Each structure stands twice: as C-alpha cells, then as structure tokens.
Amino acid sequence: MIKLSSRENPEIKRLASLLSSRREREEAGLFVVEGMRIALDAAEAGLTAETAFFSESFWQRRPEECGRIAAVADRVVLLEDSLAQRIGDTKTPQGVFALCRRPAPDLSAFDGAGRYVVLSSLQDPGNVGTVIRTACALGLSGVVLSADCPDVYSPKVLRSTMGGVFTLPVWVADDLPAAIARLRQGGGAVAAAALTETARPISRRGTPGVRSVVIGNEGNGLAPGVIACCDRSIILPMARPGQSLNAAVAAAIFMWELAAPAGE
Amino acid sequence: MIKLSSRENPEIKRLASLLSSRREREEAGLFVVEGMRIALDAAEAGLTAETAFFSESFWQRRPEECGRIAAVADRVVLLEDSLAQRIGDTKTPQGVFALCRRPAPDLSAFDGAGRYVVLSSLQDPGNVGTVIRTACALGLSGVVLSADCPDVYSPKVLRSTMGGVFTLPVWVADDLPAAIARLRQGGGAVAAAALTETARPISRRGTPGVRSVVIGNEGNGLAPGVIACCDRSIILPMARPGQSLNAAVAAAIFMWELAAPAGE
Numbered sequence: 001m002i003k004l005s006s007r008e009n010p011e012i013k014r015l016a017s018l019l020s021s022r023r024e025r026e027e028a029g030l031f032v033v034e035g036m037r038i039a040l041d042a043a044e045a046g047l048t049a050e051t052a053f054f055s056e057s058f059w060q061r062r063p064e065e066c067g068r069i070a071a072v073a074d075r076v077v078l079l080e081d082s083l084a085q086r087i088g089d090t091k092t093p094q095g096v097f098a099l100c101r102r103p104a105p106d107l108s109a110f111d112g113a114g115r116y117v118v119l120s121s122l123q124d125p126g127n128v129g130t131v132i133r134t135a136c137a138l139g140l141s142g143v144v145l146s147a148d149c150p151d152v153y154s155p156k157v158l159r160s161t162m163g164g165v166f167t168l169p170v171w172v173a174d175d176l177p178a179a180i181a182r183l184r185q186g187g188g189a190v191a192a193a194a195l196t197e198t199a200r201p202i203s204r205r206g207t208p209g210v211r212s213v214v215i216g217n218e219g220n221g222l223a224p225g226v227i228a229c230c231d232r233s234i235i236l237p238m239a240r241p242g243q244s245l246n247a248a249v250a251a252a253i254f255m256w257e258l259a260a261p262a263g264e
Numbered sequence: 265m266i267k268l269s270s271r272e273n274p275e276i277k278r279l280a281s282l283l284s285s286r287r288e289r290e291e292a293g294l295f296v297v298e299g300m301r302i303a304l305d306a307a308e309a310g311l312t313a314e315t316a317f318f319s320e321s322f323w324q325r326r327p328e329e330c331g332r333i334a335a336v337a338d339r340v341v342l343l344e345d346s347l348a349q350r351i352g353d354t355k356t357p358q359g360v361f362a363l364c365r366r367p368a369p370d371l372s373a374f375d376g377a378g379r380y381v382v383l384s385s386l387q388d389p390g391n392v393g394t395v396i397r398t399a400c401a402l403g404l405s406g407v408v409l410s411a412d413c414p415d416v417y418s419p420k421v422l423r424s425t426m427g428g429v430f431t432l433p434v435w436v437a438d439d440l441p442a443a444i445a446r447l448r449q450g451g452g453a454v455a456a457a458a459l460t461e462t463a464r465p466i467s468r469r470g471t472p473g474v475r476s477v478v479i480g481n482e483g484n485g486l487a488p489g490v491i492a493c494c495d496r497s498i499i500l501p502m503a504r505p506g507q508s509l510n511a512a513v514a515a516a517i518f519m520w521e522l523a524a525p526a527g528e
Contacts, residue, residue, distance in 0.1 A: 126390075130510050130513060133507075133508075133509070133510060133513075134509060134510070134513050136503075136504060136507055137500075137502050137503060137504065137507040137508060137509050138502075138503055139502075139503025139504065140503075160510075162507075162508065164507070167504065236401075238401050238402075238403075239400070239401060239402055239403025239404075240400060240401065240403065240431065243397075243400055243401035243426075243428070244397075244401060244426065245397070245398060245401050245516075246394050246397060246398070246424075246512075248510075248513065249394060249397075249398050249512065249513060249516045252509075252513040252516055252517060253516060253517060253520050256517050256520065
C-alpha cells in the first residue's frame with residue numbers, strides 16, 4: 001500500500017487542487033469528500049472513488065469503516081498523520097478523504113411529475129447545501145440550480161448537504177428557463193418566490209397546483225427574466241415590516257408547503 | 265472629535281476585546297454592532313451607544329447614515345482607514361462600529377400569552393441568529409435560550425439575526441425548566457422537538473394547543489431532563505430514513521406551524 005508523507009507529492013497537490021478549484025473538479029470529473037460520515041454516505045449511495053486516503057491513525061482506529069470506504073475505491077493511500085492534519089477544508093480533520101467520481105445527472109427525475117425546488121443565482125455555499133439537505137429530508141423529487149450557484153461539489157456545500165446530494169437528483173442547468181419549462185411538463189405550476197405586484201402569500205391551506213418553487217439570490221432576489229418564466233409569484237407573509245428570512249429558511253418553508261399540501 | 269490611528273490605543277483594544285469576549289461584554293453591559301445596516305437597525309430600535317466609531321472615508325461618504333448612528337451615541341470617534349480595515353469580525357469591514365448598551369431583558373413578553381421558540385444547548389452561532397431572525401419575521405412573541413447557547417451579542421449571532429435581536433424579546437434563561445413553566449402559564453402547551461416513543465409528527469393540520477416548541481443541540485438533540493419539562497414531543501416526518509434537518513431549518517418549520525395554525 002502506498003504511504004505518503006510530503007505535501008509536495010503530486011497526488012497530494014492534486015487532492016488539494018480538487019478541494020479548492022471548481023474547474024479542476026469539472027475537468028477531472030472528480031470531487032473530494034472529506035470525513036468518515038460523508039465518505040460512508042457516498043459509498044452507501046453507490047458512488048465509486050478513484051482513491052481513498054486515510055491517515056495512519058484513522059486506519060488503525062476504525063478498520064471497519066475504512067474497509068467499507070476502501071471497498072468502493074480503486075486504490076487506497078495512507079497519509080502520515082502530520083500530513084493528514086495539514087490538508088483538507090475542515091478545522092479538525094479526521095484524516096479521511098475519498099476522491100469520488102461525479103455521477104452523471106439523472107435528468108429523468110425532472111420530468112415534472114414530482115415536486116422541485118429551483119435555486120437561481122444563490123451566493124452562499126451553506127445555503128445551497130442546506131436547501132439540498134432539506135429537499136432530501138422533506139421528500140422533494142429534485143433540486144435544480146442555475147450554473148452561477150456555488151459548486152455542489154465544493155467542500156462546504158457537500159458538508160452542508162449532509163450526504164443529501166448523493167441521494168437526491170440535482171441538476172445544474174445551463175439554461176434555467178428551459179429547465180423551468182421542463183418542470184412544468186407534468187402539469188404542475190412553477191412559482192417564483194418574489195414580491196411582485198401580483199404575488200400571493202402562501203397559506204396553510206397550501207398553494208394549489210404549485211409543484212415547484214424558484215428561490216433567488218440572498219441579497220437581490222430573483223431576476224425579472226426568471227420571474228417571467230414562472231406561472232405566478234408567491235411570498236411568505238412577514239409579521240414585521242422590513243423583516244426577511246434567510247434564503248435556506250424561506251426555501252424550507254416553501255418546500256414544506258409543497259411537499260405535502262393540505263388535503264393530501 | 266477624537267481620531268485614532270493606532271491599534272495599541274486603549275479604546276481600540278477595548279473594542280477588540282468586546283468583539284471577541286462574551287465575559288467582557290457581560291461585565292461591561294455593552295456589545296459591538298459592526299456595519300452600517302445593523303447599526304442603523306440598533307438606533308431605530310431605540311438602543312443607545314456609548315461610542316460610535318467610523319472610518320474617515322465612511323464618515324465622508326455617508327454623512328446622513330453616520331449622523332443617524334451618531335445621534336444615539338454619547339460620543340463619536342473617527343478611525344484612520346488603515347486601522348478600520350484591521351479591526352472587526354467581517355471579511356470586508358465597512359468601518360462602522362457602535363458600542364451599544366445591552367437592553368434590559370423584557371420578561372413581560374414571556375407571560376405565556378404568545379408563541380415562543382426555546383433553544384436548548386445549541387452550538388452554532390449562525391443557527392441561533394437565524395432562529396431569532398426567523399422568529400421575528402414570522403411574528404413569534406419571543407425566543408428563550410439556555411445559558412449554554414452561543415452569546416446572542418457575539419458578532420456572528422448579531423449578523424445572522426439581521427437586526428431581529430433588537431426588536432424581538434430574547435430571554436437567556438439560567439433556569440430553563442422554570443422558563444418553560446412560565447411559558448405554560450397562558451394555557452398553551454410546550455412541545456419538545458424530539459423523537460421520543462410518544463412523539464407525534466406535526467402536520468399541516470397544525471399542532472392543536474401547542475404554543476411553544478423547544479429545539480435541542482445540533483448533534484445530540486434535547487436532553488431527557490428538558491424533554492421531561494415539556495407537555496409532549498413532536499417531530500417533523502422525514503421522507504427518507506436517516507435524514508435530518510439543520511436545526512435552524514427545523515425550528516423554522518415548527519415556528520411556521522405555530523405562528524398561524526390551521527383555521528386561524
């Protein structure tokens with residue numbers, strides 16, 4: 001088994017650049033999961049890894065978990081503990097990294113028969129990850145992201161999804177209007193979360209007919225061109241003037257209402 | 265007007281220690297708001313400041329806003345731009361700091377007549393701030409925190425509340441069981457968000473009689489002793505086994521259901 005100790009090793013340099021660069025990840029068709037829990041989630045979801053990296057102490061301490069992660073990897077590399085501590089994106093590294101292959105997006109889930117959340121130009125990686133985690137837990141059928149959202153396979157988004165990105169279909173759409181049109185094919189309406197003149201507050205009685213909701217940028221909301229692609233606008237009524245909700249929180253309440261409308 | 269240029273100045277050192285230390289904040293009865301928007305929110309909410317600090321360039325560029333913040337401060341101190349860039353908790357400092365006086369907690373709001381969210385042993389400052397922001401926007405009557413939650417007046421919590429902490433009553437309760445008993449005085453039930461044997465899923469039909477919900481630690485949930493203080497346990501049904509929600513997201517959905525139950 002290979003054992004590495006130097007940060008200058010080309011494999012370690014590659015691992016670091018795949019952690020930090022979206023372009024490197026896209027060109028290589030790979031991404032890095034860091035930490036035991038999420039590496040196990042990836043393995044259980046059927047992903048495969050080119051390489052699994054373990055610190056020596058982790059390898060000795062958790063042989064069972066290392067075995068389950070190594071089983072989906074083409075090869076295993078051990079890292080000297082001092083090296084494992086110096087790479088990665090977390091404050092207290094566990095010394096577990098898996099270089100996973102990006103799954104091909106399964107667009108069949110986006111046929112309009114389910115319920116969906118669409119993220120347009122979000123900015124914060126934690127919000128994107130939290131929305132994917134929430135969509136997964138609440139039983140939505142998929143998440144659509146505009147291409148200018150943070151990379152789903154960045155370390156921070158991956159962490160916030162808590163593995164949700166491995167089980168829920170996620171579609172990064174280069175053409176967002178076309179994606180929205182596709183979600184409408186099943187007969188469900190697509191609502192923009194936007195305070196327009198005709199926006200209606202969603203209520204506990206549900207949002208009849210709406211099966212998808214589009215959430216906009218944290219600071220600027222939805223662009224007019226995106227709102228124009230939607231069937232209607234909906235808002236969450238605020239109790240106090242000038243107040244607002246965090247984008248991931250607003251998305252969660254909309255999803256909660258979409259996921260199981262009144263009467264179902 | 266005083267103008268400071270050195271990080272070694274005692275006033276700057278004090279500002280830095282009030283930004284970083286909960287104990288310093290509690291002993292001084294002060295806290296620091298950083299940034300124009302939140303300083304204006306504090307001023308509009310009726311808070312007063314011992315000192316308002318502005319970078320020279322901000323003072324020249326935004327005289328109107330500086331004036332509104334300075335109007336609630338006993339004194340104004342200008343900072344050389346190079347100094348203003350080196351203090352503070354944000355990545356891109358605006359050069360605005362207000363040393364505000366902590367308001368006395370208004371416990372009359374916690375008489376049990378309203379709807380409340382209780383946070384027990386939360387860990388993440390962003391979650392605490394997001395819950396306060398959400399509670400404010402959804403029209404809850406107040407937020408109760410156990411004493412071991414992150415400090416509400418830390419820079420990160422303040423930022424995440426988006427000013428909500430200045431308008432919504434917040435009670436840091438040394439005795440959480442006593443606080444929960446107080447919330448029950450108005451006749452409403454207090455529910456623990458906890459997967460116990462008798463826990464019932466909340467539904468779109470509302471949670472009859474429940475006016476308060478208690479949310480536990482991100483990793484460990486609620487302690488049995490806290491659950492025992494509550495009238496019942498409620499959960500959010502998960503669509504997929506093993507999935508969970510971020511604590512602030514779960515709190516938001518519970519609050520959404522509490523804020524305006526079915527039929528209201």
